[in-house]
Amino acid sequence: MNNFCKIFESVLHSLLTDSDDTKIIDSCPFQHGFTSNRSTETNLLSLYHTIIQNKNLNIQTDVVYLDASKAFDMMPHNVLLNKLVGRGVNPILIGILSDYLSGRKQRVVNGNSYSHWWDVDRGVPQGSALGPLLFKIFMSDIGGDPITDSRILVYADDVKIFGGITDNHDCHKLQQALDIVCDWFERNNMKINQSKTCFLSFKGEARSEIITHPYSVNSVPINRVNYFKDLGIIFDENLNFKIQIEEVIRKLNSVFFFFKKNLTYWSITTTKIVYDYYLKPIVDYCASIWFPVGHGYASYLNRLTKPQRRLTKLFSPIRYIDYKERLKVLGMNGVIENRNYLDITLLYKIINQFTNLDYNQFVTMNNSCTRNHGYKIIIPGNYKNCTINSYPRRILNNWNKLPEQLVNQSSVLNFKRLYKALFFML
Numbered sequence: 001m002n003n004f005c006k007i008f009e010s011v012l013h014s015l016l017t018d019s020d021d022t023k024i025i026d027s028c029p030f031q032h033g034f035t036s037n038r039s040t041e042t043n044l045l046s047l048y049h050t051i052i053q054n055k056n057l058n059i060q061t062d063v064v065y066l067d068a069s070k071a072f073d074m075m076p077h078n079v080l081l082n083k084l085v086g087r088g089v090n091p092i093l094i095g096i097l098s099d100y101l102s103g104r105k106q107r108v109v110n111g112n113s114y115s116h117w118w119d120v121d122r123g124v125p126q127g128s129a130l131g132p133l134l135f136k137i138f139m140s141d142i143g144g145d146p147i148t149d150s151r152i153l154v155y156a157d158d159v160k161i162f163g164g165i166t167d168n169h170d171c172h173k174l175q176q177a178l179d180i181v182c183d184w185f186e187r188n189n190m191k192i193n194q195s196k197t198c199f200l201s202f203k204g205e206a207r208s209e210i211i212t213h214p215y216s217v218n219s220v221p222i223n224r225v226n227y228f229k230d231l232g233i234i235f236d237e238n239l240n241f242k243i244q245i246e247e248v249i250r251k252l253n254s255v256f257f258f259f260k261k262n263l264t265y266w267s268i269t270t271t272k273i274v275y276d277y278y279l280k281p282i283v284d285y286c287a288s289i290w291f292p293v294g295h296g297y298a299s300y301l302n303r304l305t306k307p308q309r310r311l312t313k314l315f316s317p318i319r320y321i322d323y324k325e326r327l328k329v330l331g332m333n334g335v336i337e338n339r340n341y342l343d344i345t346l347l348y349k350i351i352n353q354f355t356n357l358d359y360n361q362f363v364t365m366n367n368s369c370t371r372n373h374g375y376k377i378i379i380p381g382n383y384k385n386c387t388i389n390s391y392p393r394r395i396l397n398n399w400n401k402l403p404e405q406l407v408n409q410s411s412v413l414n415f416k417r418l419y420k421a422l423f424f425m426l
Contacts, residue, residue, distance in 0.1 A: 009129040012100070015093055016133060030143040033156035034132040037356045040231040041286045041346075043155045045391070047162065047230075048289050049362060050151070051202050051239060052390045054164045058204035060211055062171070063162040063235075064178055065228055067196035068185070071157035072135060073123040076189045077101045080138045100130075132156075142184050150177035155231055165201075171213035182217055198223045202239055210237075233286050241290040245300050248290075251282050252307040259311075266314045268330055275311055275332060283335060288346055291339055294389035305335045333424055341419060343395045348407070348415050350392075351375060362392055373404035 028035075032043035047063065054061045081101075084094050104120040124131035135156065142159065143152045150163035150173060161181060163174045185192050194217050201210045201224065214221050227236040227243055234244040255278050263270065283304065292300040312326040313319045327334055333341070349355045350362055359365075366376040379396050380387065387393050399407075406422065409415040 006129070012093075012096065013129050013133055016089075016130075016137075028140055028143070030152045031136060031139065031154045033154065033158075034136045035356075037354055040155060041288065042355050042357055043153055044231055044233055044286055044289050046357065047153055047160065048391075050162065052387060055202065055205045055239070056387055057164075058206045060165040060204050060207060061162060061202045062165050062174055062199055062213070062215075063160055063202070063228075064174070064199040064215060064222070065197065065230065066159040066161070066181065066217075067193040068157045068159065069191040069193040071190065072126075072131075074190055075123055075135060075138050077121050079188050080134060083137060083141065097134075101125075138188075142181065150174050152177070152181065158231060160230070165211050165213075167211065168213065171211065171215075175213070175215055178215060178217065186218075192217055194218070194220050194222065198225045198228065200225055200228050200235060200237060202237060231286075233290055241292070242300070244290045245292055245304070248282060249300075249303050252279060252304070255279055255282065256307040256311060260314065263314075266316070268315060271311060271315050271330055272332060275308065279307060279311065280338075284338070284342060287339060288343055288391045293394050301336070308332075308335055337424070340395065340398065341423070343391065344399060344402070344419065345412070345416060347392050347395060347399055348409075349412060354412055363396070373402065373407045375407045376400050 032038040032040070032046075051061045051063075077098075081094060081098055084097065085091075102121075104125075105117045106120050107117045108115040124135045139154060139157070142154060150161055152159065152161050154160075159181065161174065161177050163170060163177065165171055165174070182192060197217055199215050199222060201212075203210045212224070216222060227234055229235075234241070234247060236243050259274050259278070263274075292304070309323050312323065312330060312332070315326075315330070318326045318329050321329075324334070346355075347363075350357050350359045351365075353359070364378045366378045377396050377399060379400075380393065392399075403422070406415065406418050409418060
């Protein structure tokens with residue numbers, strides 16, 4: 001793409017995002033993809049917290065995962081333009097976008113063989129600045145129809161519908177919500193890959209049996225699974241994340257042994273680069289949801305920290321000193337200390353509305369207590385295992401003990417800097 005096209009796309013992107021008619025897209029509560037202050041973590045945390053709340057009430061949660069077939073390539077241009085018209089976007093801007101999308105052709109090249117040119121009237125332009133925004137606009141009304149008592153969450157083209165299940169009547173309501181979404185796909189000339197669409201049931205804390213129901217997509221039954229990888233995190237029916245933890249440990253060990261085998265020179269800088277850019281992201285990704293905490297997880301925690309302990313020994317001058325001393329020499333934080341830091345920072349973002357999540361759904365502020373700081377949180381009296389070790393319950397005690405100077409920081413960056421200065425001995 002030449003420089004003029006990039007500048008032209010940037011101008012169109014600004015015009016669309018600054019329009020009062022399209023700003024509503026960023027406020028859609030169900031879309032977490034390509035949206036400021038939202039991410040895969042906020043998407044999964046919304047689902048996870050709902051499941052935990054239902055478990056506490058001994059309510060089952062059924063989650064239906066829909067697989068949109070080649071969604072980015074199948075988006076019809078005419079449907080997108082009609083949606084912009086329906087939102088009242090400036091007709092001149094719509095005309096420019098229509099010209100931008102029309103007249104596109106493609107062909108297949110294999111060596112010296114060429115296929116015929118084909119008109120392209122579907123899909124977002126690949127590698128463009130406008131592509132993600134146009135797709136988000138296209139998907140912005142998928143939750144616009146009434147979804148009964150069920151909820152819908154979307155990340156780009158990943159769609160899941162879920163709801164609390166106490167009897168078969170609730171199952172029928174979830175099926176109705178599923179039918180509404182399936183109808184949206186049909187009306188928008190999109191397809192659902194039924195072979196990859198499935199559902200997962202999380203039973204209530206004290207329930208001995210799962211309420212079963214034959215959910216279907218376009219009258220075709222979908223499979224019930226015991227676990228599912230949702231945006232890179234494996235949710236299992238017991239919600240203990242042991243499959244996810246094993247997968248993280250496998251990746252950590254694979255990366256560690258790769259560098260141990262292929263790097264012959266180790267220094268402080270080399271060790272930090274390998275950990276910060278190759279190992280740490282594996283441990284940190286959405287760990288607020290799956291990180292092992294509580295009774296029965298000690299062995300998992302030991303195995304998660306082992307790659308870091310091994311890595312710090314590869315720098316020979318500090319190989320035989322204590323693990324914590326090695327971390328100080330290298331200027332690194334331990335896995336557990338870093339996890340606490342990220343958990344606390346995420347809670348700060350939620351409370352101060354830097355994530356577009358409603359903090360009232362996660363915590364209850366204690367407005368009657370003014371000691372320490374003014375953001376004290378009431379700690380629930382329910383000590384069920386599924387709650388006490390979940391996020392954010394597991395860090396509320398630590399949060400309430402934070403100094404007032406820290407919690408009153410006006411920005412995330414300042415909060416991070418002060419936290420590190422107060423708690424990290426680097």
